[in-house]
Amino acid sequence: MSNAEEDDDEGALLTATPRVLLIRGQPVILAADVARAFGVESREVAQAIKRNPLKFNEKHAFHPTAEELEVLRSQRVISGKGWTPTLLTQKGVVRLATVLNSQKAIDAVDEMIDLFLHVYAQLREGVTTVVVEHPSRLVPQEDDVAEVRKLRKRLVKAIGTLLDTTLDSKRNTTVGEALGETATSLKDHLNAWLKMPQIKNEQIAAETLKVIEQTRDIYERRQSDLKRSSVETERITLENVKTKIELVEKLLAMTDKLEPGALAQVLPYFQEEQLALAPPSRASSKKAKD
Known part of the structure; x- marks a missing residue:
């Protein structure tokens, strides 16, 4: 050129x-x-x-x-x-x-390599009909697009629940209040994200991971403090936070598999x-x- x-x-x-x-x-x-x-x-x-x-x-x-x-x-x-x-x-x-x-771009190349190796492995086995794993990653399928919408709604709800979960029962502090601007920033993007069924918003994924990381950091520090205490109520509160973190992580991974x-x-x-x-x-x- x-x-x-x-x-x-x-x-x-x-x-x-x-x-x-x-x-x-x-x-x-x-x-x-x-x-x-x-x-x-x-x-x-x-x-x-x-x-x-x-x-x-x-x-x-x-x-x-x-x-x-x-x-x-x-x-x-x-x-x-x-x-x-x-x-x-x-x-x-x-x-x-x-x-x-x-x-x-790196992810796109990985997708092409994965597709080639996946198809090649099937051809070596002598199959006559090739099956493509997660085809919506390359060509969005109507059923998968609908599933992504459902997963996004579940993920948004799980994030909201996590942010509203009590972190400190004595001070009645929630995860969202503890995270401050990090939680506010994520909330501001979630509604718009739900309206884009075919386009993945990298900022949502990055901010969600940031919320998970910071929440887990707070959880671990609180967990360490409780080792010197036997307050059962606080332990239950923290275990509830841990459960909500794990649910958000699971839904984020499921959504990522279907996102184009x-x-x-x-x-x-x-x-x-x-x-x-x-x-x-x-x-x-x-x-x-x-």
């Missing part, structure tokens, strides 16, 4: 879902949309492609020509600024996952209806030249 101005998000007109464009007879997606799915900045995608010329050719990614740029701007896919986007093919998205240094991965956020769009870009009208072409 030729060298070009590095991408940023300023020229991409953002949409709720990635737009698939039909250019040069093949479906492509803006690098800015792919970057969001992998949790990186667009410039990191551009740099990864530029620094790996042997891994990216026109079959993986390319820059639009001047005429194609005019079409993209006229149909408001990108802004009219002096900005040249990178367009990635489906093959390019998969290749990109192997060179990006982000947790989502980064590839599942991008690749399925290639199978949907693409936006076929029509050439600009003569009037617009003349205006652009003037």
